[in-house]
Amino acid sequence: MNKQLILDHADAAVEFNKNEAKVDWHDETLWFVRTKRDRAVAQIPEWEQLREAASQIKNHVLSNMHDLLIQFEENAIRNGIKIHWAADGDEHNAIVLDIIKQAGATRMVKSKSMLTEECHLNKYLIDNGIEVIDSDLGERIVQMRNEPPSHIVLPAIHLTKAEVGETFHEHLGTDKGATDPQYLTEAARQHLRETFLTRKVALTGVNFAIAETGGFVVCTNEGNADMGAHLADVHIAAMGFEKIIPRAEHLGVFLRLLARSATGQPITTFSSHFHRPRPGQEMHIVIVDNGRSRQLGRPDFRNSLKCIRCAACLNTCPVYRRSGGFSYHSAVAGPIGSILAPNLDMKKNADLPFASTLCGSCSNVCPVKIDIHDQLYKWRQVLMREGYGPGSKTVAMKAMATVLESPRLYRMAGKVGRGVLRFAPITVENGLNPWYNQREMPEPPAESFHDWYVNHKKA
Amino acid sequence: MTTRDQMLASIKANQPAMRPIPAQFTFTSVYPDLTQQFIDILTFVGGAALIVPDFAAIRASLQTQFPNMTSVATTCDELADLADVTMNVSDPHELSGLNLAIIEGPLAVAENAAIWVDERQLPQRVAPMITQYLVIIIRQSTIVPNMHDAYKLLKVDETGFGTFICGPSKTADIEQSLVIGAHGARSLMVYILP
Amino acid sequence: MKVGLFIPCYIDQFYPNVAIATLKLLEKVGCEVAYPLQQTCCGQPMANSGFEHLTGGCNENFVRNFADFDYIVSPSGSCTLHIKHHLHSTNEEAATGIRSRIYELTEFLTDVLNVTALDATFPYKVGLHQSCHGQRGLHLAQMSELVVSPPFSKPVQLLNLVNGIELIQLDRRDECCGFGGTFCVTEEAVSVKMGKDRVADHLRHGVNYITGVDVSCLMHMEGILKRANSAVKVKHIAEILTATL
Numbered sequence: 001m002n003k004q005l006i007l008d009h010a011d012a013a014v015e016f017n018k019n020e021a022k023v024d025w026h027d028e029t030l031w032f033v034r035t036k037r038d039r040a041v042a043q044i045p046e047w048e049q050l051r052e053a054a055s056q057i058k059n060h061v062l063s064n065m066h067d068l069l070i071q072f073e074e075n076a077i078r079n080g081i082k083i084h085w086a087a088d089g090d091e092h093n094a095i096v097l098d099i100i101k102q103a104g105a106t107r108m109v110k111s112k113s114m115l116t117e118e119c120h121l122n123k124y125l126i127d128n129g130i131e132v133i134d135s136d137l138g139e140r141i142v143q144m145r146n147e148p149p150s151h152i153v154l155p156a157i158h159l160t161k162a163e164v165g166e167t168f169h170e171h172l173g174t175d176k177g178a179t180d181p182q183y184l185t186e187a188a189r190q191h192l193r194e195t196f197l198t199r200k201v202a203l204t205g206v207n208f209a210i211a212e213t214g215g216f217v218v219c220t221n222e223g224n225a226d227m228g229a230h231l232a233d234v235h236i237a238a239m240g241f242e243k244i245i246p247r248a249e250h251l252g253v254f255l256r257l258l259a260r261s262a263t264g265q266p267i268t269t270f271s272s273h274f275h276r277p278r279p280g281q282e283m284h285i286v287i288v289d290n291g292r293s294r295q296l297g298r299p300d301f302r303n304s305l306k307c308i309r310c311a312a313c314l315n316t317c318p319v320y321r322r323s324g325g326f327s328y329h330s331a332v333a334g335p336i337g338s339i340l341a342p343n344l345d346m347k348k349n350a351d352l353p354f355a356s357t358l359c360g361s362c363s364n365v366c367p368v369k370i371d372i373h374d375q376l377y378k379w380r381q382v383l384m385r386e387g388y389g390p391g392s393k394t395v396a397m398k399a400m401a402t403v404l405e406s407p408r409l410y411r412m413a414g415k416v417g418r419g420v421l422r423f424a425p426i427t428v429e430n431g432l433n434p435w436y437n438q439r440e441m442p443e444p445p446a447e448s449f450h451d452w453y454v455n456h457k458k459a
Numbered sequence: 460m461t462t463r464d465q466m467l468a469s470i471k472a473n474q475p476a477m478r479p480i481p482a483q484f485t486f487t488s489v490y491p492d493l494t495q496q497f498i499d500i501l502t503f504v505g506g507a508a509l510i511v512p513d514f515a516a517i518r519a520s521l522q523t524q525f526p527n528m529t530s531v532a533t534t535c536d537e538l539a540d541l542a543d544v545t546m547n548v549s550d551p552h553e554l555s556g557l558n559l560a561i562i563e564g565p566l567a568v569a570e571n572a573a574i575w576v577d578e579r580q581l582p583q584r585v586a587p588m589i590t591q592y593l594v595i596i597i598r599q600s601t602i603v604p605n606m607h608d609a610y611k612l613l614k615v616d617e618t619g620f621g622t623f624i625c626g627p628s629k630t631a632d633i634e635q636s637l638v639i640g641a642h643g644a645r646s647l648m649v650y651i652l653p
Numbered sequence: 654m655k656v657g658l659f660i661p662c663y664i665d666q667f668y669p670n671v672a673i674a675t676l677k678l679l680e681k682v683g684c685e686v687a688y689p690l691q692q693t694c695c696g697q698p699m700a701n702s703g704f705e706h707l708t709g710g711c712n713e714n715f716v717r718n719f720a721d722f723d724y725i726v727s728p729s730g731s732c733t734l735h736i737k738h739h740l741h742s743t744n745e746e747a748a749t750g751i752r753s754r755i756y757e758l759t760e761f762l763t764d765v766l767n768v769t770a771l772d773a774t775f776p777y778k779v780g781l782h783q784s785c786h787g788q789r790g791l792h793l794a795q796m797s798e799l800v801v802s803p804p805f806s807k808p809v810q811l812l813n814l815v816n817g818i819e820l821i822q823l824d825r826r827d828e829c830c831g832f833g834g835t836f837c838v839t840e841e842a843v844s845v846k847m848g849k850d851r852v853a854d855h856l857r858h859g860v861n862y863i864t865g866v867d868v869s870c871l872m873h874m875e876g877i878l879k880r881a882n883s884a885v886k887v888k889h890i891a892e893i894l895t896a897t898l
Contacts, residue, residue: 009840010839010840010841013840013842014841016842017842017846020846023846029634029635031825032635038797044570048799048800048801049486050486052481053483056478056479056480056484057481059478060477060478060479060480062474062475062478063475063476063477064474064477064478065474066467066471066474069467069470070467079616085461085463085466086462087462087466091462137630137632137641138630138632141633154635155632156632156633157635159633159634160634161633161634161636164633164634181633181634181638182636184633185630185633185640185641189640189641192642193555193642196642197552197555210615213615213616215615215616221630221631221641222628222630222642223588223641223642223643223644224641224642226585226588226643227588227589227643229584230551230583230584230585230588230589231552231585231589241470246480248610248613248615248616249484249485249607249610249611250484251610251615252484252485252605252606252610253484253485253607255606255623256571256607263631265504265625266500266503266504266570266571266572266625267571267623268625269504269624269626269627269628269629269643270588270623270624270625270628270643271573271622271625272620272621273577273615273616273621273622274620275615275616275618275619275621276618276620277619278551278584278619287466289466289469289470293466293470293473294469294473296470296473296475297472297473299475302473302475316798318831319840319843319847322843322847322850323843353703354703354836354839354840356833357785357829357831357834357836357844357847358701358786358833358834359785359789359829359833360785360786360789360790361785361789361796361798361828363789364789364796364798364799365798377700377701380702380703381700381703381705381706383703384702384704385706389703394704397699397702397704398707400698400699401696401699401704401708401710401711402710404699404710404711405693405709405710405711405713405714406710406714407690407691407692407693410662414665414666433838435837435841435876437841437845438841438845438849438877438880439845439873439876439877439879439880440875440876440879441667442667442668442872442875442876444667445667445668445669447669448666448669449660449665449669449672449673449688450665450688450690452669452672452673453672453688453690457688
């Protein structure tokens, strides 16, 4: 197996850490979001019960997915919405392109949809002659820079205002050196207003799709999903099938959890419920699988599909905060991305479940109680068993197991090992032990506890 | 088989054994003063609120808050004299020049200062986003404690579109610095009638 | 009550004083303690690396050594948690029994022995590192992410029994130090950065010592302190709970 693949996240993290001041800034900025989340949830005495309710509703959804989707489709069609089904990203992209072409359009405005990132929709549309403009401010910033989002809620969180200022100077003609967020946001507002007013097709994501009513909810703070959808002749909403919930009253649970977990807001500025196209408008929903039904079939990993994309696990993750979103080389970064990505491609994403100390903070902040850190542990087992680890690691682990399961070999290795520390589990990866790059090892003691005990207690 | 049938078959084959919807998924929130809670949260999210006795007080306040403003539209008959344009247009693009929209909100939520509006209040769905400034008039008697209470009263598909609005549009996408007035309204003023 | 002392491999080899302090502490509070001589390792180094399927030998050895004790106690939250969650055996009944009877040292002292007094003195400023596996795995203290009350911390409860000690409050009271097993070498850059940030939090509050329930985390932070030629030292909580002037 290719060791390079395993080290992808670690290598990217090395690069990210070359600028320690920026790492500190990234860490502090995201920790600030985590503290806002803490303050918001502390105001809800029933917070833990809400999480439990959300978790159980989602467990029900996973177990009743087939019937809920059929119910949703039936009701949505009755509402005048056109339903499309896409087995994978390619099919999703082709459906979207077809709808755009049917509308006779060559340009589209899009609000935030991690699903379209997962499907690489923008590149596909551009290759097919369609111009796409992302309307979420953070997404617009990274789009101008030809970068993917580094965070599922805060797409441009890896950039300083100076970097945004430079990008806007280049693309929007803002004053050189201008970094005031108010000024920069105003420039984007003007630019995107013009976009909203001139695009015939708008694509949005879906936060929740309601089986009972055949409608869907889109949450934004900026109002960009609404501006796009309400001004367009054609509204396309793209959703992974796991976005379904049984009834509208369940939104009470999820809307109480989502924004508080994400940014510490009591609710997003707009929580828009779409049920029917406005007169003269076309409304389409594309329901996407792209590996989700496979994940649904994995008992240890299926409940990753409960995710509502709040990003609380990213903000709290001490590794994410210090390695940056790009180190995860996947549309969804951070702990949740690390348990979703191996389902899509085990070989490509074999490194991600190892980009964690298994500290467990992710599972604690998760509003739908996904056992994220336990799944990271379980993915490690699956990936190594199926041979996605480097051969050298397998050999080393086998050697270590042989020593550690034998009291005699263990003590022998210890006698030798305390001198050269060859035996320490943390040194097994290779000969040039990276421990020493920035840390000392403890002074080896004269005798092990075992030897001390034999000498002192048995005597 | 169509993609639809393949997907549904695969989902059916892979979904786990049925788990019930939990018995409890609504909770009670207790606030000593619902109106005050609503105002506190609205202020926290960058909006402003004023308790007023009647529409005359709203009119007086609006004339101070937005003096000499043009391109004003309202759906409130009581304030019709303040409007010089209408939201009753057939093409939503005609609202691109709207400066101030004054609408009514039939239901408000104390825990998060969210106000529900749907097509009964909105002649055009885009009105509360495309307007530069937004005013919503609510009544104290329609403030409920939390979102569970709100959904008990709402029929979300009564009209084709409805939304909870909580404060003015905002973004923190540049270095987590909060900027009010992203793509939607630059301010939200809420008048609270008895 | 017969207590089996489980000393994790790296403590046995590199920090025998922590094991000695643990033994003395347990004897001081009245336990009959035995250290089974054929013990080795809990198997976590392999398991967390994705090789749990190679831990069968360690598991069997663990069961052979510890099946007959009323309690198994270990000065490590991490290794205790691993046994609690992952110990299985051809003698599954014995493994199940061990999983239910193994305790991390501080939870054993507070929950089983209800220790309310200790004759210990440690007149220094001390920062407590809440190791994640003890904290979020064994619930040794209230977790900062959860909305629960009232606040509690088993290690702090014990440290408060020590004369002269001054415990400082950290800015981030339960952030991971970045040790993470093999993570500390496979993700060296992030691991070290996390460690430096944790250490800096303690240093900002003027500590003389950093303590904790897991030697692995302390070893990592000690390595960073030493490289920086810091005068601040690490001590396992057992060493402080047995300290005298």
